[in-house]
Amino acid sequence: MFGNRRGIIFTYDAIMALSLLSIFIFGLFIYYYNESSENIYAYIKEKKNNLLAHDIITTLHEIKFSSLPSTYQNEISSTCNIDKEVLYNKSIDEIIVLLWNKNNYTLIKNLIDYLYPNLTKYFYINITLSTSTKEFIVYSTSNTSSEYISKAYTFVTGYEETKEPLGYVAKAFATKIKKNTTLVFPISPEGAGNEGGWLTITKKFYYEQYPENLSSAIFYISIHKGRSSSDLNAVSINGVNIKDDIVWLWNELAATGRAMFGYVDLKPHIHHGWNTLTLRFKNPQYNAHVHPGSRIEITYSDDSFYEEKKNVEKYVYYEDVLSNETLNRKTGVWATMEYYIPLNSHINNVTFHLSLRDIEDVGWWWSWEDWQWYNWDVRVYVNGNLIDEIIHPSKNMDLYYDLTPVSQQGTNYIVVYANTYGDDFTGDGYTEIYSDPENDPYGSTYVFLNYTYNETSLYYGKIDITISNLLGGNKENPKTYTINFNDNTLLSTFLHVAQLFSYTIDVDVWSSAIPTTRVFSSHLPRGIPSTIYIDPVNFDVSVDNYIRMEDSCSGCDYLPESSFEYTILIPSHVGYGNVLPSKEEAINDAIQRLRAVLGGYINATEIKNETASIGNIPYLHGPVRLEVTVW
Amino acid sequence: MCSHIKSKAQVLLPDFVFSLAIFIVLICIVFFMGNVMFEKSENYKETYMVENLAKNIGYYILSYTGNPENWDPHNVKMIGFSTGKENVINFTKLMFLSSMPYNKSKRFFMPNEEYHFFINITYFNNTKSVFSYGKYPYFSQDVFKITRIGILNQTVVRVEIYVWK
Numbered sequence: 001m002f003g004n005r006r007g008i009i010f011t012y013d014a015i016m017a018l019s020l021l022s023i024f025i026f027g028l029f030i031y032y033y034n035e036s037s038e039n040i041y042a043y044i045k046e047k048k049n050n051l052l053a054h055d056i057i058t059t060l061h062e063i064k065f066s067s068l069p070s071t072y073q074n075e076i077s078s079t080c081n082i083d084k085e086v087l088y089n090k091s092i093d094e095i096i097v098l099l100w101n102k103n104n105y106t107l108i109k110n111l112i113d114y115l116y117p118n119l120t121k122y123f124y125i126n127i128t129l130s131t132s133t134k135e136f137i138v139y140s141t142s143n144t145s146s147e148y149i150s151k152a153y154t155f156v157t158g159y160e161e162t163k164e165p166l167g168y169v170a171k172a173f174a175t176k177i178k179k180n181t182t183l184v185f186p187i188s189p190e191g192a193g194n195e196g197g198w199l200t201i202t203k204k205f206y207y208e209q210y211p212e213n214l215s216s217a218i219f220y221i222s223i224h225k226g227r228s229s230s231d232l233n234a235v236s237i238n239g240v241n242i243k244d245d246i247v248w249l250w251n252e253l254a255a256t257g258r259a260m261f262g263y264v265d266l267k268p269h270i271h272h273g274w275n276t277l278t279l280r281f282k283n284p285q286y287n288a289h290v291h292p293g294s295r296i297e298i299t300y301s302d303d304s305f306y307e308e309k310k311n312v313e314k315y316v317y318y319e320d321v322l323s324n325e326t327l328n329r330k331t332g333v334w335a336t337m338e339y340y341i342p343l344n345s346h347i348n349n350v351t352f353h354l355s356l357r358d359i360e361d362v363g364w365w366w367s368w369e370d371w372q373w374y375n376w377d378v379r380v381y382v383n384g385n386l387i388d389e390i391i392h393p394s395k396n397m398d399l400y401y402d403l404t405p406v407s408q409q410g411t412n413y414i415v416v417y418a419n420t421y422g423d424d425f426t427g428d429g430y431t432e433i434y435s436d437p438e439n440d441p442y443g444s445t446y447v448f449l450n451y452t453y454n455e456t457s458l459y460y461g462k463i464d465i466t467i468s469n470l471l472g473g474n475k476e477n478p479k480t481y482t483i484n485f486n487d488n489t490l491l492s493t494f495l496h497v498a499q500l501f502s503y504t505i506d507v508d509v510w511s512s513a514i515p516t517t518r519v520f521s522s523h524l525p526r527g528i529p530s531t532i533y534i535d536p537v538n539f540d541v542s543v544d545n546y547i548r549m550e551d552s553c554s555g556c557d558y559l560p561e562s563s564f565e566y567t568i569l570i571p572s573h574v575g576y577g578n579v580l581p582s583k584e585e586a587i588n589d590a591i592q593r594l595r596a597v598l599g600g601y602i603n604a605t606e607i608k609n610e611t612a613s614i615g616n617i618p619y620l621h622g623p624v625r626l627e628v629t630v631w
Numbered sequence: 632m633c634s635h636i637k638s639k640a641q642v643l644l645p646d647f648v649f650s651l652a653i654f655i656v657l658i659c660i661v662f663f664m665g666n667v668m669f670e671k672s673e674n675y676k677e678t679y680m681v682e683n684l685a686k687n688i689g690y691y692i693l694s695y696t697g698n699p700e701n702w703d704p705h706n707v708k709m710i711g712f713s714t715g716k717e718n719v720i721n722f723t724k725l726m727f728l729s730s731m732p733y734n735k736s737k738r739f740f741m742p743n744e745e746y747h748f749f750i751n752i753t754y755f756n757n758t759k760s761v762f763s764y765g766k767y768p769y770f771s772q773d774v775f776k777i778t779r780i781g782i783l784n785q786t787v788v789r790v791e792i793y794v795w796k
Binding site: 016018019022023025026030040044047048051052055056058059062063067115116117118119122 | 780787789
């Protein structure tokens with residue numbers, strides 16, 4: 001049966017299939033060769049036009065002003081207001097740029113028509129000049145176009161539009177400056193003298209300038225104390241009690257005492273080097289502590305330029321927090337400490353040194369906060385995560401934590417509870433988070449940071465200015481702040497929130513160019529840092545940016561005295577400007593432009609300048625791109 | 632069914648003969664067109680080659696000084712007409728060329744003997760020739776022409792180059 005099927009390939013169907021296959025192959029040939037012939041035709045056309053475009057560019061460069069008839073020479077000389085002797089060796093492409101500078105397109109047309117008469121009998125051309133921002137068609141033989149267009153271009157160093165061809169230009173450098181800049185020393189939310197026990201907070205900060213350079217020094221104070229005025233014992237700066245000088249702006253009475261916000265001028269008391277600010281207060285109705293918004297803002301004049309560092313190593317010191325027991329009401333301390341790491345960096349090392357004094361080992365105790373038994377005495381949280389719980393503490397402890405793996409780029413915060421948690425207290429006598437960076441820098445409580453910027457931005461020759469703006473507006477929650485950085489380079493930004501009462505915080509940032517980004521969030525009890533770092537990548541410096549902060553507690557308003565701190569970079573020099581008839585005018589122009597760039601924040605105390613004559617060497621501006629299109 | 636399959640006259644059915652005829656006609660057409668395409672392909676190759684010849688002549692006239700740089704008909708090794716500046720033509724060298732026999736100069740311009748060339752230099756504002764040299768393609772239909780622009784005696788000129796067979 002198998003042998004009877006040998007003739008099957010000669011069937012009608014097979015023959016038709018072969019026929020169709022042949023037609024298909026034939027069709028492919030036709031398509032391929034049509035394409036090829038089109039391509040070859042286009043290739044040759046474009047090659048021819050390309051040679052012509054190149055020839056026109058070259059001949060425009062090789063023909064000199066001197067070879068033009070005297071009528072053209074005179075007209076060009078008078079139009080450009082340049083002596084013929086100066087123009088004598090100029091090529092025609094340079095002459096075209098000069099005439100373009102004078103907006104004399106008619107003379108350009110006449111000149112090219114003279115050099116290439118009856119051009120349109122053979123082909124069409126456009127001649128275009130372009131600067132970095134604009135393009136000008138200075139000569140055109142036709143509005144129509146073709147699919148076989150070829151272009152050639154050259155660069156002609158010459159003049160920009162509106163610049164005088166002869167005269168002087170100058171640039172200026174600020175070699176010595178005085179700038180007004182601001183330093184912000186935040187005071188962490190921390191406490192707590194329990195039910196009338198005294199709380200003493202000592203903040204040591206270093207002011208490297210001298211008092212005569214000080215413009216202002218304001219201490220913003222936000223505390224939760226008892227209802228009586230005598231519950232605030234001292235606000236002293238370098239040993240001088242200035243509590244009676246405080247201007248109280250906000251206060252709110254509650255069953256738990258009185259939350260107060262105010263400010264006081266520290267300027268008369270600040271001196272060069274280490275300064276000591278001390279707060280001593282209590283709260284018989286609850287416990288005493290600092291609320292978000294406490295900070296020292298110092299504005300001073302300085303003469304330094306920005307120094308870019310690729311590898312950053314620094315110690316961030318925190319306050320000494322001393323809580324005393326009164327009667328048998330027990331005591332304890334807590335603190336929320338923040339540090340930040342820029343986004344564009346690699347974290348090498350973050351070490352937290354916590355120095356605790358007089359910690360009690362109390363065994364099991366009942367937490368009314370969490371409604372359960374605990375046996376720990378010290379807890380340490382980082383970014384809301386519990387990293388240590390000490391059950392049998394020593395009386396005095398120096399604890400070192402490697403926070404490198406748990407640190408994040410952006411704002412980080414550490415919360416320490418020692419013999420306290422929420423409103424529960426277990427300590428006797430006194431409890432202290434110890435810190436004295438002036439006399440005991442390595443024994444103090446600090447965070448050591450070491451990070452490396454992934455790429456440096458080459459901000460050489462720039463001046464860094466730090467500005468702190470109060471948010472203003474109403475006492476409200478949520479609160480939105482709008483800021484425009486006016487195209488300045490942004491180095492860092494911080495939000496210092498001020499509240500009478502607080503619970504949680506969420507911070508969002510957005511603009512018309514960048515969608516909403518949550519830059520910080522904390523929902524841990526008493527886990528709101530005073531300072532929130534917002535990386536500059538979240539802002540677009542050319543448009544309005546919006547920062548929105550919200551506390552989940554509806555009555556926990558943000559005060560208008562919250563502030564936004566940002567550091568911008570300003571150039572310390574300006575380049576060549578307009579061409580002016582005299583050297584003096586050019587220098588004055590450069591100095592004025594430099595002062596405008598420096599703005600109100602920087603005063604140039606020494607300016608150096610460079611001038612240049614652009615008479616016979618008209619090559620200070622540009623280059624201008626001369627393009628010839630042929631079709 | 633079995634008896635039908637065993638039929639030995641099956642291949643000579645009329646529909647098979649008809650389809651075979653169509654197949655043969657189509658195969659012939661494919662071969663014919665293939666031959667035409669092959670010829671076209673050869674033409675394309677030739678077009679490329681002629682274009683290159685014309686471009687080379689343009690290079691000798693506008694960009695190359697020749698060897699030696701200041702050659703004359705007696706010492707010329709390589710021909711070239713540029714003054715040394717791009718697109719600026721040396722008129723003296725053109726005069727040397729005009730004094731050369733065509734067959735001698737042709738060896739400098741093109742290696743392929745089956746092609747000829749003609750150079751015509753004119754001003755832009757009229758068609759009167761300033762300089763012409765070579766064999767004009769009066770009767771040839773395979774003429775390739777490119778136009779270049781140069782400077783001769785401080786005046787812009789059109790340089791027409793013809794290559795033909």
